Amino acid sequence: MAKFETVEDYLSSLESPKQETLRAVLDSIKANFPDAEFKLAWNVPQVQIGGKYVFGVNAFKNHLALAPWSEAVMADFATRLAGYETTKGLIRIPVDWDVDSELIADMITARKAELGL
Structure with missing residues (x-):
């Protein structure tokens, strides 16, 4: 696996x-949270607000993953995530997902509240 230097390097590597x-x-997150910072951590894009991780994304062979960095947020959103395959910490979405900006923004807002941001 390649070691990426920037989020742009990571994204550019994807088909x-x-x-x-x-x-x-990521554009949706930036539009809703102008104070968000996009960084690489664990060689994948992560979103920080106030220096704390609030969301992450990753690409796999047959799906993409979204992670709000919180089992509690995942549990709180279980009803809204019912149509997705999930684990305790992430949501698997199709590679051609029609981005649900409201869902992402609501999850980040919940994560920020959990962190006291």
């Missing part, structure tokens, strides 16, 4: 439609 979908996810 279509993974690249476009993750770019749309």
Whole structure:
């Protein structure tokens, strides 16, 4: 696996439609949270607000993953996530997902509240 230097390097390494979908996810976050910082951690894009991790994304062979960095947030959103395959910490989405900006923003807002931000 390649070692990426920037979020852009990571995104550029992805084939279509993974690249476009993750770019749309990150663009949605930036639009809703202008104070968000996008960084690489564990060689994948992560979102920080106030120096704390609030969301992460990753690409796999057959799906993409979204992670709010909180089992509690995942549990709180269980009803809204019923149509997705989930684990305690992440949501698996199709590579060509029609980005649900409201869901992402609500999850980040919940994570920020959990962190006292």
